[in-house]
Amino acid sequence: MAMYTISxxxxxxGRRGELSVRGFTVKTPTFMPDGTRGxxxxxxxxxxxxxxxxxxxxxxYHLHLMPSEDTVAALGGLHTFTxxxxxxxxxxxxxxxxxxxxxxxxxEEGVEFKDPRTGDIIFLSPEKSIQIQMKLGAxxxxxxxxxxxxxxxxxxxxxxxxxxxxRWLERSIAEYDRLTAGMSDEERPxxxxxxxxxxxxxxxxxxxxxxxxxxxxxxAIGGLSVGESREEMHDMLEFxxxxxxxxxxxxxxxxxxxxxxxxxxxxxxxxxxxxxLPTRNARHGSVWVSxxxxxxLKSEVHALTTEVIEPGCDCYTCANGFSRGFxxxxxxxxxxxxxxxxxxxxxxxxxxxxxxFK
Numbered sequence: 450m451a452m453y454t455i456s457x458x459x460x461x462x463g464r465r466g467e468l469s470v471r472g473f474t475v476k477t478p479t480f481m482p483d484g485t486r487g488x489x490x491x492x493x494x495x496x497x498x499x500x501x502x503x504x505x506x507x508x509x510y511h512l513h514l515m516p517s518e519d520t521v522a523a524l525g526g527l528h529t530f531t532x533x534x535x536x537x538x539x540x541x542x543x544x545x546x547x548x549x550x551x552x553x554x555x556x557e558e559g560v561e562f563k564d565p566r567t568g569d570i571i572f573l574s575p576e577k578s579i580q581i582q583m584k585l586g587a588x589x590x591x592x593x594x595x596x597x598x599x600x601x602x603x604x605x606x607x608x609x610x611x612x613x614x615x616r617w618l619e620r621s622i623a624e625y626d627r628l629t630a631g632m633s634d635e636e637r638p639x640x641x642x643x644x645x646x647x648x649x650x651x652x653x654x655x656x657x658x659x660x661x662x663x664x665x666x667x668x669a670i671g672g673l674s675v676g677e678s679r680e681e682m683h684d685m686l687e688f689x690x691x692x693x694x695x696x697x698x699x700x701x702x703x704x705x706x707x708x709x710x711x712x713x714x715x716x717x718x719x720x721x722x723x724x725x726l727p728t729r730n731a732r733h734g735s736v737w738v739s740x741x742x743x744x745x746l747k748s749e750v751h752a753l754t755t756e757v758i759e760p761g762c763d764c765y766t767c768a769n770g771f772s773r774g775f776x777x778x779x780x781x782x783x784x785x786x787x788x789x790x791x792x793x794x795x796x797x798x799x800x801x802x803x804x805x806f807k
Contacts, residue, residue: 452468452469452470452697453466453467453468453469453666453697453698453699454466454467454697455697459715459806459807460716461690461716462690462691462693462716462717462718463715463716463717463718463806464477464718464720465477465478465806466699466720468639468699468720470536470588470589470638470639471536471588471635471636471637471638472635473535473536473588475503475504475536476503477503477699477720477721477803478715478719478720478721478722478803478806479502479503479504479720479721479800479803480502480706480711480721480722480723480724480727480796480799480800480802480803481502481503481504481505481506481538481721481722481723482497482500482502482505482506482723482727482728482796483505483506483507483508483723483724483725483728484497484505484506484507484531484533485507485508485511485725486507486508486511486512486515487507487512487521487527487530487531488531489505489728489792489796490728490732490788490792491728491732491785491788491789491792492728492789492792492793494531494532494533494534494535496765496789496793497533497535497796498534498535499764499765499793499797500764500793500796500797500800501797501800501801501804502535502796502800503535503536503721504535504536504537504538504589504721505531505533505535505536505537505538506537506538506539506540506723507527507531507537507538507539507540507585507587508539508540508542509539509540509541509542509578509581509582509585510540510542510544510545510562510573512539512581512585513542513571513573513581514564514566514571515566518580518581518584518585519584521584521585521586522584522585522586526585526586527539527585527586527587528586536588536589537586537587537588537589538587538588538589538590538591538701538723539581539582539585539587539589539590539591540591540703540723541578541582541590541591541592541593541594541621541643542560542573542578542581542593543578543591543593543594543595543596543643543671544596544671544703544704545560545562545573555595555613557613557616558574559572559573559574559575559577559593560572560573560574573593574593574620575592575593575617575618575620575621575624576620576621576624578592578593578621579592579593579621579624579625579628580624580628582638583625583628583629583638587638588638588639589638589639589640589641589667590625590638590639590640590641591640591641591643591669591703592617592618592621592622592625592640592641592642592643592665592669593617593620593621594610594614594617594618594643594645594671594672595609595610595613595614595617595645596610596645596671596672596675597610597647597672597675598675598676599647599648599672599673599675599676599677599681600676604647604648607646607647607648607649607652608649608652610645610647610672611645611646611647611649611652611655611656614643614645614656615656615659618642618643618659618660618663618665621640621642622640622642622663622664622665625640626664639666639667639699640665640666640667641665641666641667641668641669641701642660642663642665642667642668642669643660643669643670643671643672643703644656644657644660644668644669644670644671644672644689645671645672646672647672648677648681648685650685650688653685653688653689654688654692657689657692657693661693661694661696661698665698666698667698667699667700667701668693668698668699668700668701669700669701669702669703670686670689670700670701670702670703670719671703671704673685673686673702673703673704673705674704674705674710674724675704679709679710682705682710682713683710683713686702686713686714686717686719687713687717689717689718690716690717690718693718699720699721700718700719700720700721701719701720701721701722701723702714702719702721702722703722703723704723704724705722705723705724706722706723706724706725706726706727706799707724707726707741708737708741708798708799708802709741711799711802711803712741712802712806715802715803715806727792727795727796727798727799728788728792728795728796730743730795731788731791731792731794731795732788732791732792734746734747734776734777734780734787734791735791736758736791736794736795736798737794737795737798737799738758738759738798739759744758746758746773746776746777746780746787746791747777747780747781748777749777751773751774751776751777752774752777752778753774754772754773754774754777755772755773755774756772756773757770757771757772757773758771758773758776758791758794759794762794762797762798762801763797763801764793764794764796764797764798765790765793765797766790766791766793766794767794771790776790776791
């Protein structure tokens, strides 16, 4: 089990801590940008590191499709392949059960996907997901889970997905134990078990109890930010906050990255969050500024503005004087640098919330 220590309690449920895994030390809370295919879009590893984040996330499903875990392993493993010196976390592929529901088929054994590029059938099971993540060489892994949307159609499958997620958790743990047998504590990656149950509080409570009684070394809260309202998400985070046990395990909220939601999550005892939102928004010219408000850098009002995105911000983009007028121009002419500079600002904005949490 990874070493996780609490250094400070904040408010009723918030906390600061330090996670030690495979020679890395991660200060929490931290935001984790998504490097879906091995890179955070348009950013070099040095740019990512400049934002102060503690971990980068990579996507098991997409790396399995291309270039494949075998290719990544042959090229030295995920760290060498990506030239990333920060610790790396891989998701399980479970989110694609939700996001690619139109091209997959779920059975008790696992999930069949149709490769959108080739039409080939791709199969992921709990065992296969852990095998892929181990072969990639990630420092933190996630157990394979069944994720449902929280729209009206998806909510009807909540109980089925809850039950299957825990059967798959047992299989994920068994495969993880098999593949890590003989490894030292310093070599062994961390494994997160995923809490599911949709917006059903009884199921969520039971799911959390099941995961916390298991041997996993991290607790992941899944199945939120998948169609429910902000109020429903926050209500669930508040419900779970007093139910976490005292075991020294980090808590990871999957797929949440809006500043308002991030602040609520930290207040409710979450240590780690990931999302594509800051970089996706940035590539479309949307950045966050004080008050968690959005600024559209493509707007004509910035055409003659010499101010940076946010005066006083310490991100590379603002600290080096890139003006809103310059950024608007680069967006308007389609220069990718604009998205890069805006992404740096957005990631730093979220990480600064984590650093300033008190």
